[in-house]
Amino acid sequence: MNRLTCALFIFMVTAIFTALDSKGQKRVTLSGYLRDASTGENLAGALIAVDGSSRHVLSNDYGFYSVTLPPGEYYLHYSYLGYQTADKHLRLAADTLVTIGLAPSINLMNEVVVNPPSGGQNTNRPVSISPLSINSVRLLPPLLGEADLIRSFQLLPGVSSLGDGASGFNVRGGGVDQNLVLQDEAPLYFTSHLFNLFSVANPDAVKDANLYKTEMPARYGGRLSSVLDTRLKDGNNKEWVFTGGLGIIASRITAEGPLVKDKSSVIVSARRSYTDLITRQMSDPDIRNNSVYFYDLSAKVNVTLSPKDRVFLSGYFGKDKIDADEIFLLQWGNGTGTLRWNHVFNPKLFLNTSLIYSDYKYRLGSQNNPTSSYLWYAGINDYTLKNGFSWYPDTRNTIYFGLESTIHKFIPGRAEPAGPESLYQPVKMPGQKARDNAFYWDHELNFSEAFAVEYGIRYSLFQSLADEETVVFDYQGPDGLRKEAVNATVYRKGESIRSYHNFQPRVSVKLYAGRQAAFKASFSRTTQNLHLISNTISTSPLDFWIPSSYNIKPETANQFSLGYFRNLHDNNYEVSLQTYYRQLFNQIDFIDGAETVMNENQLAEMLYGKGRAYGAEFYFKKYAGRLNGWLSYTLSRSERRFDGINNNSYFPAKYDKTHCLSLVGVYQLRPRISISGTYNYASGTPVTLPGDRFQIDGYPIQYNSGGTRNNFRIPDYHRLDLSATFKGKVRPGGRYTSELVVSLFNALNRRNTFSVYLRQNNSKPSDFEAVRFAMFGTVIPSVTWNFKF
Amino acid sequence: MKLHQFLYLFLCFCLITACEDVVDIKLKKGHPVLVVDGWLTNKRETQYVNLYYTRGISQSKDYQPAGNARLVLSDDAGHREVLTETDPGKYAIKTIKGATGRTYKLSVETEDGTYEAVSLMPRIGLIPDTLAFHYREKSLVYPNPGFYPLLSAQELEGKGDRVQIKLYKNGIYQNKANDLNLFSDDHADSYYIFNMELDVDSPYVKGDRIRAEIWSLNEDAWLFWKDVEGQLHNAQIFATPLTNSRSNLKKLTPESGDVTGYFGTSIVRSKETVVK
Incomplete structure (x- = not known):
């Protein structure tokens, strides 16, 4: 790694000098913002091309762009997916500020907003990103009435989930904790409501979302497998708009509008589910009074102080609660707050500074028996300061660099008696604190029309700190059994227990063959210092996060990827094939039989090993016409190897799916009626099932004589979702629009197996029977009425 | 209430359309492994140690007993008994009685190997x-x-x-x-x-x-029963990977075949x- 880092450093310095070399010629800079003409929203990742040359730039996350050219006459071409393009003829003699508004593309015949890319734009854009414009998400079959962003990403190659109801998603063979999910730069630790029935992002408040899985731009770090960067809308700064939907399970409303026209705006979104419909279906009278619900609220205000300064303040709060009074209480929630300042130093240098707070808490209580009632809670708080620069020395180079610092505070688990009669003895897992600092440098070089390189480096320094007086141990013993704690060392409050340095280089090379095709090769190294402790099939709210520390080293991953991308038939179709190979190090697992909840011996029962994941992703997309959609197919394998598990040989990871196929189709039946369907097929995931049995005291006991792990594949998964959207008539010049969405989740009424296990046969108690467990056993219909005015 | 019970209730409560049904699957059986199933108590009736082999999970035939083995039970108070085989695979403890605080050792010698279990009789x-x-x-x-x-x-x-x-x-x-x-x-x-x-x-x-x-x-017997409990109450979506229940039977020589089961002692x- 040291040699690679040195080489990159030298390359970096050379590149900077090349970039800065002015060749003695005077240059002027054209800069400004790209905005949505009707709402004022910034457009991130929009393309600004200088006609007749290979020179082009992309607007940054805040819509800012900068193009440096010799003085002269130019035709500039501004475009963005989902919007009409704009052309500008300019005579540049000095630094010029031009802010452009792009009109959203609305075609009365066909409201598919995913425009065919023009002029090879598609392959010019970093193809690692799989952006999903929020409008096309709405045309997908909404689950339970809502267009679910995270669920929609699962329809793309390389992204899958463990099954219906399992929270989180898996990218390229990595665990659900290996995805960095950001909402306006704030990290989210639990990304779904009610076991993945609803994602945590309110679709009306989300502006765009990008999923990075091939290249990991150096400005992102902290997780191994992917980054899902969600940006919330800033709020319409031209007029007040109300959007919302009423559904049978949940409803939502968003209000956005200007505080000062064109200068500042606010957006507030809220969502809530109602339990009536769920609990009323239970035949048991005891349940009718109980509640299962979630809600979320997000608010954002932004003020443009001057042409060079803009300030944003946003907050999000979401909570899930399952309250069966007298029996139990389960509650979890994310809360985040972001204060951000955009500053333009000069036409070539842009800064974004953010102060971010994130709070994730969950609690569990059991109160039906006063003598054993308890309340258990855990959480994690993050405080982050980020400084990110966008530097545009000239049209061939775009550089992002910056510094980030985060303090993490962990409450891994604390249990207390819930009432005066409770005999429960309080248990407290030791609190932990960590400081996470990172510096990044991300450089995009466009050498020519045919060749572009992006390289970056992220350096992270992670320190585990003693939040209170802490005792640490070394653990010794054979792998596979609980180890013995030896060599106690005491750290006083505030002392640094361990520091971990990690260099994470990232490189990606793009070769364009004409305007229609491109090849891409990339390498990235990522590090993860926060680990989700879970020993169960699906992550549950009871899993918790712990930092790298005295005993736990950072997880690291190397990814090699090759891809071929091609536009066909006048850019109406896109085809791509990507392959990857990933190596994962310092992965965490547990010895057989380990208890992960409130276990004081947790560290003695951990095992450290490695993993590998490899696969091929095929993607085909049709853009134009009345029928459009895509097909994605992934062939992959994800394996792990630990001393002490599966006889020390590779075994498939619990989310390993050999084949994953998604077929999405949207058809514009009439000008105001569209229908869509999604079909998913996936191979079964593995579970561990025994081959033998014996009995003790008459109790049948399962026995795995080979000691294998994940030796059995559950049946394959198929699911079809259908939906139809009926748009209400819009009066010409009228502001009010509405639509009715009728959808069927699991239209084939298929019981997809989530897991298979053995249980005692009730009629023959000395025998076992195999049981298949399915999360959704029927079709789930939903009707939602969406409105906007 | 116990964690697994809580999780099970929670699941039943939340997932109105979730369901289970019995399926017919073929599981490959492994190799037969010796099982020692015995418990010494302070009860007056005769206690037994059963010796037999594991069988395939889908098989419905009876367990194959391990007959003609030599079982010796001893304690740290000087008592020693060679167990009597009353039926194939069934060995009776006739003289030794359970007493609090004593450490008992059961040694087993079969054609597959030699094994030993040690268990303290807890109060x-x-x-x-x-x-x-x-x-x-x-x-x-x-x-x-x-x-x-x-x-x-x-x-x-x-x-x-x-x-x-x-x-x-x-x-x-x-x-x-x-x-x-x-x-x-x-x-x-x-x-x-x-x-x-x-x-x-x-x-x-x-x-x-x-x-x-x-x-x-x-403590070891407690953990054994906890292992069994974990197997018997599967937590479905929160299930942990299947693990074999622990055993206090140990191989005395490396060439001995695998052994499982439990020899416990209780008042x-x-x-x-x-x-x-």
């Missing part, structure tokens, strides 16, 4: 006082209406007491998955436990004669009453 830390019942109607927590047992007992001072509570209905041992009752004094040391409800698979009716036996467990106290 009984939960002294039963009364056995009562209460009637419960059908509800989310009680799927069947009927009488559910309540045990009152004195927990002796001193942490580390663990017990298994076994129930007999009209003389028949109740051993379905939901009948397994394990108790530890972790959160209740030296308390008087009043009306602790025991888990049963099916509740009782008036007139049932119920006997509750409290069996003391040392037993009981209380019997009739449901009124």
Whole structure:
């Protein structure tokens, strides 16, 4: 790694000098913002091309762009997916500020907003990103009435989930904790409501979302497998708009509008589910009074102080609660707050500074028996300061660099008696604190029309700190059994227990063959210092996060990827094939039989090993016409190897799916009626099932004589979702629009197996029977009425 | 309530359309492994150690007994007995009796190898006082209406007491998955436990004669039963990977074949009453 880092450093310095070399010629800079003409929203990742040359730039996350050219006459071409393009003829003699508004593309015949890319734009854009414009998400079959962003990403190659109801998603063979999910730069630790029935992002408040899985731009770090960067809308700064939907399970409303026209705006979104419909279906009278619900609220205000300064303040709060009074209480929630300042130093240098707070808490209580009632809670708080620069020395180079610092505070688990009669003895897992600092440098070089390189480096320094007086141990013993704690060392409050340095280089090379095709090769190294402790099939709210520390080293991953991308038939179709190979190090697992909840011996029962994941992703997309959609197919394998598990040989990871196929189709039946369907097929995931049995005291006991792990594949998964959207008539010049969405989740009424296990046969108690467990056993219909005015 | 029970209830509650059904799957059997199933107590009746081999999970034939083995039981008070094979694979303990605090060693010699289990006879830390019942109607927590047992007992001072509570209905041992009752004094040391409800698979009716036996467990035996409990109560989407239950049988030579099962030692106290 040291040699690679040195080489990159030298390359970096050379590149900077090349970039800065002015060749003695005077240059002027054209800069400004790209905005949505009707709402004022910034457009991130929009393309600004200088006609007749290979020179082009992309607007940054805040819509800012900068193009440096010799003085002269130019035709500039501004475009963005989902919007009409704009052309500008300019005579540049000095630094010029031009802010452009792009009109959203609305075609009365066909409201598919995913425009065919023009002029090879598609392959010019970093193809690692799989952006999903929020409008096309709405045309997908909404689950339970809502267009679910995270669920929609699962329809793309390389992204899958463990099954219906399992929270989180898996990218390229990595665990659900290996995805960095950001909402306006704030990290989210639990990304779904009610076991993945609803994602945590309110679709009306989300502006765009990008999923990075091939290249990991150096400005992102902290997780191994992917980054899902969600940006919330800033709020319409031209007029007040109300959007919302009423559904049978949940409803939502968003209000956005200007505080000062064109200068500042606010957006507030809220969502809530109602339990009536769920609990009323239970035949048991005891349940009718109980509640299962979630809600979320997000608010954002932004003020443009001057042409060079803009300030944003946003907050999000979401909570899930399952309250069966007298029996139990389960509650979890994310809360985040972001204060951000955009500053333009000069036409070539842009800064974004953010102060971010994130709070994730969950609690569990059991109160039906006063003598054993308890309340258990855990959480994690993050405080982050980020400084990110966008530097545009000239049209061939775009550089992002910056510094980030985060303090993490962990409450891994604390249990207390819930009432005066409770005999429960309080248990407290030791609190932990960590400081996470990172510096990044991300450089995009466009050498020519045919060749572009992006390289970056992220350096992270992670320190585990003693939040209170802490005792640490070394653990010794054979792998596979609980180890013995030896060599106690005491750290006083505030002392640094361990520091971990990690260099994470990232490189990606793009070769364009004409305007229609491109090849891409990339390498990235990522590090993860926060680990989700879970020993169960699906992550549950009871899993918790712990930092790298005295005993736990950072997880690291190397990814090699090759891809071929091609536009066909006048850019109406896109085809791509990507392959990857990933190596994962310092992965965490547990010895057989380990208890992960409130276990004081947790560290003695951990095992450290490695993993590998490899696969091929095929993607085909049709853009134009009345029928459009895509097909994605992934062939992959994800394996792990630990001393002490599966006889020390590779075994498939619990989310390993050999084949994953998604077929999405949207058809514009009439000008105001569209229908869509999604079909998913996936191979079964593995579970561990025994081959033998014996009995003790008459109790049948399962026995795995080979000691294998994940030796059995559950049946394959198929699911079809259908939906139809009926748009209400819009009066010409009228502001009010509405639509009715009728959808069927699991239209084939298929019981997809989530897991298979053995249980005692009730009629023959000395025998076992195999049981298949399915999360959704029927079709789930939903009707939602969406409105906007 | 126990964590697995909580998770199970939580799932039932939330997932109205979730469902389970029995499926027919073929599981490959592995190689037969020797099982030692024996328990020494202070009860007056003859105790046995069973020796047999594991069988394939889908097979319905009986277990194959391991006959003609040499089993020797000894304790640290100088007693020693060679067990008598009364039936193929069934070895009786005729002379040695269980006594608190003694460490017992069972050595097994078969054609596959030589093995040994060591077990300390733990004191009984939960002294039963009364056995009562209460009637419960059908509800989310009680799927069947009927009488559910309540045990009152004195927990002796001193942490580390663990017990298994076994129930007999009209003389028949109740051993379905939901009948397994394990108790530890972790959160209740030296308390008087009043009306602790025991888990049963099916509740009782008036007139049932119920006997509750409290069996003391040392830490390793406790963990063994916890392993079994984890297997019997699968937590579905929160299930942990299947693990073999631990065994206190150890191979004495590396060439010996694999062995599993458990040789336990417990002091037993009981209380019997009739449901009124």
